[in-house]
Amino acid sequence: MIEVSGLEKRYGGKAVLKDITFSVARGEVFGVVGHSGAGKSTLLRCFNALEDYQAGSLKVMGREVKDLDRAGRKQLRRDMGMIFQTFNLMGSKNVFDNVAFPLEIWGIAREKRRERVMELLELVGLADKYKERVQSLSGGQKQRVGIARALALSPKILLCDEATSALDPKTTIAILDLLEAVRRELNLTIILVTHQMEVVKRACNRMLLLDKGLTQGIGKTDSLFLAPTPDLKKLIEDEFTLIPTGVNIRLWFPREISRNAVITGMARALDIDFSIVGGKLERYLDDVRGFLIINVDDRHLERVLNYLQEQKLFWEVMDDEI
Amino acid sequence: MKSDSGTQKLFLGLFFCGLALATFVLCLYLFSLSPKEAFQAIADSFARIREELFLSLWQTLCMVFLSTLFSAVIGFGLASVMIITGPQGLAPRPAVYAALDAVVDVLRSLPFIILIIFIMPLTRLVMGTAIGTLPTVLPLTVAAAPFAARIIEANFLEVDRGVVEAARSFGAGIGQIIFRVLLPEALPAIILNIAVLAIALLGYSAMAGAVGGGGLGDLAYRLGYNRFQNDVSVWCILVLVILVRCIQSAGNLLYRRLR
Numbered sequence: 001m002i003e004v005s006g007l008e009k010r011y012g013g014k015a016v017l018k019d020i021t022f023s024v025a026r027g028e029v030f031g032v033v034g035h036s037g038a039g040k041s042t043l044l045r046c047f048n049a050l051e052d053y054q055a056g057s058l059k060v061m062g063r064e065v066k067d068l069d070r071a072g073r074k075q076l077r078r079d080m081g082m083i084f085q086t087f088n089l090m091g092s093k094n095v096f097d098n099v100a101f102p103l104e105i106w107g108i109a110r111e112k113r114r115e116r117v118m119e120l121l122e123l124v125g126l127a128d129k130y131k132e133r134v135q136s137l138s139g140g141q142k143q144r145v146g147i148a149r150a151l152a153l154s155p156k157i158l159l160c161d162e163a164t165s166a167l168d169p170k171t172t173i174a175i176l177d178l179l180e181a182v183r184r185e186l187n188l189t190i191i192l193v194t195h196q197m198e199v200v201k202r203a204c205n206r207m208l209l210l211d212k213g214l215t216q217g218i219g220k221t222d223s224l225f226l227a228p229t230p231d232l233k234k235l236i237e238d239e240f241t242l243i244p245t246g247v248n249i250r251l252w253f254p255r256e257i258s259r260n261a262v263i264t265g266m267a268r269a270l271d272i273d274f275s276i277v278g279g280k281l282e283r284y285l286d287d288v289r290g291f292l293i294i295n296v297d298d299r300h301l302e303r304v305l306n307y308l309q310e311q312k313l314f315w316e317v318m319d320d321e322i
Numbered sequence: 323m324k325s326d327s328g329t330q331k332l333f334l335g336l337f338f339c340g341l342a343l344a345t346f347v348l349c350l351y352l353f354s355l356s357p358k359e360a361f362q363a364i365a366d367s368f369a370r371i372r373e374e375l376f377l378s379l380w381q382t383l384c385m386v387f388l389s390t391l392f393s394a395v396i397g398f399g400l401a402s403v404m405i406i407t408g409p410q411g412l413a414p415r416p417a418v419y420a421a422l423d424a425v426v427d428v429l430r431s432l433p434f435i436i437l438i439i440f441i442m443p444l445t446r447l448v449m450g451t452a453i454g455t456l457p458t459v460l461p462l463t464v465a466a467a468p469f470a471a472r473i474i475e476a477n478f479l480e481v482d483r484g485v486v487e488a489a490r491s492f493g494a495g496i497g498q499i500i501f502r503v504l505l506p507e508a509l510p511a512i513i514l515n516i517a518v519l520a521i522a523l524l525g526y527s528a529m530a531g532a533v534g535g536g537g538l539g540d541l542a543y544r545l546g547y548n549r550f551q552n553d554v555s556v557w558c559i560l561v562l563v564i565l566v567r568c569i570q571s572a573g574n575l576l577y578r579r580l581r
């Protein structure tokens with residue numbers, strides 16, 4: 001669907017994207033993650049030609065974006081909807097007219113427009129609010145209008161720039177669920193830009209980690225988070241600090257293995273004491289995964305590691321500089 | 323809240339009515355007139371000046387309406403070009419922007435009375451003559467258009483850039499962005515500013531009247547000042563006050579309607 005290779009973007013002399021390479025397959029939810037200023041929005045805006053790029057190649061549905069003429073760019077934008085952190089709705093229009101706006105721009109006849117808008121508002125669950133002014137809506141409702149508007153022209157790709165960053169956690173989940181539902185229903189490909197790790201974990205199959213315009217990691221979301229590189233670790237700001245004595249080992253639990261069985265099994269098999277110092281359960285896409293941090297005495301370290309090896313668990317001895 | 327401010331307005335209104343009545347009574351006493359004689363005098367004065375007053379009002383309305391309309395349209399055009407070619411614009415053209423920017427500021431810095439004289443040859447060329455109500459519309463428009471341009475440019479800049487970006491993201495072109503995004507989003511603020519501009523033009527038109535445009539300012543100057551007919555000046559002022567109130571109220575009303 002989207003192929004990026006060696007992409008570079010400069011503002012004046014300053015490079016904000018350097019040598020970015022990745023591709024997004026049809027139907028994927030692809031995350032772009034990084035701190036503020038990493039270049040996420042800029043990357044996204046290159047996709048629908050809101051920004052140009054200086055080197056490398058960026059192909060959307062087989063067409064090189066840089067080589068498109070005005071009509072080509074317009075068509076490209078028709079094929080890609082976009083939603084925003086600040087919703088960017090028109091305050092001078094009501095809900096209906098905001099959703100109808102892209103259709104007006106493209107000269108769709110009034111009758112058809114009406115039908116399409118009501119269909120979209122039905123889809124996002126706001127059909128009863130079509131006459132309301134957008135100022136009177138809540139953040140979540142505004143984003144629903146934004147989604148309806150972005151889908152008005154039946155795009156194949158949906159670009160989301162921090163779409164949930166202005167929303168509270170509960171609304172965030174509702175919007176992510178809505179995105180997933182429309183993705184399924186409309187066979188969309190979604191690019192999801194965010195600085196919220198929870199959002200990527202919940203929503204994305206694969207992700208690109210961006211820092212200061214450089215790729216810091218790319219791959220499946222769960223494997224990136226389950227076996228983070230040092231850079232990623234720094235970025236995800238691990239909240240587990242270390243216990244002074246002994247060795248901390250972090251265990252990850254792939255879906256086949258039950259946590260309790262491992263812990264009790266190990267205690268029984270090795271007959272040693274160890275303590276659980278931390279842990280976290282997280283939702284990845286469709287199942288719950290997690291890790292535990294256990295603290296074992298130096299004396300037992302080798303036996304414990306051997307045992308973990310036998311059990312084919314993911315594990316890691318944590319060093320102090322996390 | 324609402325009834326509160328309503329009551330306040332009522333009291334204010336009563337207060338000023340009372341004040342006016344007291345002044346009137348005081349005048350009667352000072353000039354030792356009976357109320358009947360006083361009303362008769364007012365009616366006589368009005369009858370004497372009525373035709374000229376209405377003609378002047380009509381001339382003023384023509385000048386203000388036409389020059390506001392033209393300067394708003396020209397200002398909108400200039401502002402659109404400036405917002406597009408400006409540093410943050412959709413198609414930055416520094417040279418074009420700098421040129422417009424300079425022209426607008428030079429025109430704004432000329433005192434109006436100088437401007438009228440300065441462009442008289444142009445007025446004569448375009449309108450056939452430099453004297454009269456309609457020819458005066460030209461200098462008025464030339465004076466007000468740069469103001470309108472600046473005001474509208476500022477109102478356009480106020481429009482959330484994200485909204486423009488959203489419109490671009492689903493394929494809106496530059497023309498569509500100006501007419502269907504910037505204009506409707508900025509319209510309430512523009513209307514308020516245009517009302518202010520129209521009131522300023524009312525003032526300018528009085529000056530323009532003095533050099534041959536006619537209108538209320540001219541009437542007050544010709545008869546009221548030069549011929550010492552103070553009652554004419556008072557009638558002119560009264561009509562001007564009402565005009566200003568009307569323009570401002572219309573602006574406020576439209577603003578509230580559109581917002």
Ligand SMILES: Nc1ncnc2c1ncn2[C@@H]1O[C@H](COP(=O)(O)OP(=O)(O)O)[C@@H](O)[C@H]1O
Nearest residue numbers: 011012016034035036037038039040041042043
């Ligand atoms: N129009 C611009 N001109 C110059 N620099 C810009 C412009 N837009 C963004 N940048 C710079 O590019 C970098 C990436 O910005 P952005 O893509 O918005 O980051 P993110 O969305 O990841 O927070 C930032 O350092 C920012 O200062």
Ligand SMILES: [Mg+2]
Nearest residue numbers: 040041042162
């Ligand atoms: Mg951003």
